[in-house]
Amino acid sequence: MAYEVNGSTVEHDEEGYITNLADWTKELADVIAETEEIDMNEEHWAVVNFLREYYDEYQIAPAVRVLIKAIKKEMGPEKGNNKYMYELFPYGPAKQACKIAGLPKPTGCV
Amino acid sequence: MKIGVVVSEGPYTHQAADTAYHFVKAALDGGHEVPRVFFYHDGVNVSTRLSVPPQDERHIQNNWTNLAKEHDIDLVVCIAAAQRRGLLDENEANRQGKDANNIADGFRISGLGQLIEMGIQTDRLVTFGD
Amino acid sequence: MSDVKKFLYVNRKAPYGTIYALESLEVVLIGAAFEQDVSLAFLDDGVFQLTKGQNTDGIGIKNFSPTFRALGDFEVTKLYVEKDSLEERGLSPDDLQEIMYEDEDDDWEEKPSIRLVSRAEMADVMADQDVVLSF
Amino acid sequence: MSTLHTVNKSPFATQTLMSCLNHCKDGDAVLMIEDGVYGALANSGMADFVRAKSASLAIYVMSPDTAARGLAEDKLLGEVSGVDYAGFVDLVAKHDRTQSWL
Numbered sequence A: 001m002a003y004e005v006n007g008s009t010v011e012h013d014e015e016g017y018i019t020n021l022a023d024w025t026k027e028l029a030d031v032i033a034e035t036e037e038i039d040m041n042e043e044h045w046a047v048v049n050f051l052r053e054y055y056d057e058y059q060i061a062p063a064v065r066v067l068i069k070a071i072k073k074e075m076g077p078e079k080g081n082n083k084y085m086y087e088l089f090p091y092g093p094a095k096q097a098c099k100i101a102g103l104p105k106p107t108g109c110v
Numbered sequence B: 001m002k003i004g005v006v007v008s009e010g011p012y013t014h015q016a017a018d019t020a021y022h023f024v025k026a027a028l029d030g031g032h033e034v035p036r037v038f039f040y041h042d043g044v045n046v047s048t049r050l051s052v053p054p055q056d057e058r059h060i061q062n063n064w065t066n067l068a069k070e071h072d073i074d075l076v077v078c079i080a081a082a083q084r085r086g087l088l089d090e091n092e093a094n095r096q097g098k099d100a101n102n103i104a105d106g107f108r109i110s111g112l113g114q115l116i117e118m119g120i121q122t123d124r125l126v127t128f129g130d
Numbered sequence C: 001m002s003d004v005k006k007f008l009y010v011n012r013k014a015p016y017g018t019i020y021a022l023e024s025l026e027v028v029l030i031g032a033a034f035e036q037d038v039s040l041a042f043l044d045d046g047v048f049q050l051t052k053g054q055n056t057d058g059i060g061i062k063n064f065s066p067t068f069r070a071l072g073d074f075e076v077t078k079l080y081v082e083k084d085s086l087e088e089r090g091l092s093p094d095d096l097q098e099i100m101y102e103d104e105d106d107d108w109e110e111k112p113s114i115r116l117v118s119r120a121e122m123a124d125v126m127a128d129q130d131v132v133l134s135f
Numbered sequence D: 001m002s003t004l005h006t007v008n009k010s011p012f013a014t015q016t017l018m019s020c021l022n023h024c025k026d027g028d029a030v031l032m033i034e035d036g037v038y039g040a041l042a043n044s045g046m047a048d049f050v051r052a053k054s055a056s057l058a059i060y061v062m063s064p065d066t067a068a069r070g071l072a073e074d075k076l077l078g079e080v081s082g083v084d085y086a087g088f089v090d091l092v093a094k095h096d097r098t099q100s101w102l
Helices: A026-035 A042-058 A064-075 A082-088 A093-101 B016-029 B041-047 B060-071 B079-084 B090-096 B113-121 C020-034 C044-050 C065-074 C083-088 C119-127 D016-022 D034-040 D047-053 D063-068 D085-094
Strands: A002-005 A008-011 B003-007 B036-039 B074-078 B107-110 B124-128 C006-011 C037-042 C079-082 C100-103 C109-112 C114-117 C131-134 D003-007 D029-032 D058-062 D080-083 D097-101
Touching: A002 A026, A026 A093, A042 A064, A042 A082, A042 A093, A042 C065, A064 A082, A064 A093, A082 A093, B003 B016, B003 B041, B003 B113, B003 D085, B016 B041, B016 B060, B016 B124, B016 D085, B036 B041, B036 B113, B041 B060, B041 B074, B041 B079, B060 B074, B060 B107, B074 B079, B074 B113, B079 B090, B079 B107, B079 C020, B113 C020, B113 C131, B124 C131, B124 D085, B124 D097, C006 C020, C006 C044, C006 C119, C020 C037, C020 C065, C037 C044, C037 C119, C044 C065, C044 C079, C044 C083, C065 C100, C079 C083, C079 C119, C083 C114, C083 C119, C114 C119, C131 D097, D003 D016, D003 D034, D003 D085, D016 D029, D016 D034, D016 D047, D016 D097, D029 D034, D029 D085, D034 D058, D034 D063, D058 D063, D058 D085, D063 D080, D080 D085
Parallel strands: B003 B036, B003 B124, B036 B074, B074 B107, C006 C037, C006 C131, C037 C079, C079 C114, D003 D029, D003 D097, D029 D058, D058 D080
Antiparallel strands: A002 A008, C100 C109
16 A cells, blocks of 8 residues: 655555555655545645654653644644644644544554 | 462563463462452463464463353453564454454453553552563 | 542553553543542653653653653643662652643642652652552 | 562672672571572582571572472571462562562
8 A cells, every 4th residue: 555646655554554664755754635525725735744752752652642732732723722723633633633644553552 | 468469471481481480370269359360461371272382381371261250350462562573363463454363262452451441450560570 | 528539649660661660650641531539650660651762762662651741631730759779770850751730729830740759758758648549 | 678689690690699698687587599599508619698687587498499409408507497389479569569679
């Protein structure tokens, strides 16, 4: 299974998470988002960029409340809440946004 | 008294799974409850139904399966640790696109939250590892 | 709240040679969602988990040391490190990463999460818990 | 309030027993299990240390583990008491928490 980006292919697993995290590009993010039926706008990108920066620094995805706090800081309280996150990523920010951002699949431990 | 148990080493290499088994049996005989045993680190390997020890040795997985059935113990295998080590139930095998599963009867795969929950809900927690 | 228990995660093993340190951290991160009173103890070889400058490129294993700096985001803010264990290994507190958290009760002021304790103080921390998980 | 500590390593292989005993509080109990039972040997280099600690701690050893390893009772410290698995369970119940030194 693979995504096609500009003529080349990027492998992914059953659920659409990319196999090699190093394969991630912005173009790929758009392709993944498309299969998730998400039309990436500036607000989606703010979340995706935050996730990538956070992962880069700490080697884990942030807790959802950390993500929401950061978005609140950046985009104001009307957007820094759970409801808004789910409007952006209807199937949940932890799953969908992480997939688009090219982070590892959450192991679903809780 | 409710006693929770953690097994954090694999079978046969370490004695941990054996000691834990004898401990749990003694606890039940002593009138205590052991609602759950949580398998973590290499302890998840206890749950494979594919092990075939020689006939003159104990069968660690069978022992646990039988004990769990008899006393209604929840044997939980940590999903994160299990995935690393190639232990999958049917559900996970499908989800991960693998062609086989290997979890024995009486064990179930679930999250680390079950360990924390066990710590919250029991009166004592005892870890067997190495 | 009577249903909040004191959880202590005891870390006595060095990173990378075995998986215990990483899988301990995974429990801590998941456990954070349960809103218990969480402390971490680092003693014996466990203090090696917190050293700065870890670079795992050459061994092909994920470097999880940066994740300790994210613990504050998960409201895990008490990392007890045993001074005696550091000294026995020729380390000083300066050899450890700086790990901070924002204190909600003090106008989000940044504070250090690492609390250096003597062996006797570590024994007191251990004796003050409801649940002790060892790694 | 007191703690039951378990140790499952030989003191001649790791410092686990030493570290455990150095972190115990008065009134705690220590149970040597598995390879930890070698810590109960009476004539070893560890014996004086363990004997000294037994003044403020109750020290136990798993009898099934000493028997398995061929450690006769007269080879073990007199300050250390033998228990079986039921005794192990009783110790867990009697103390407020159990800390495993792995």
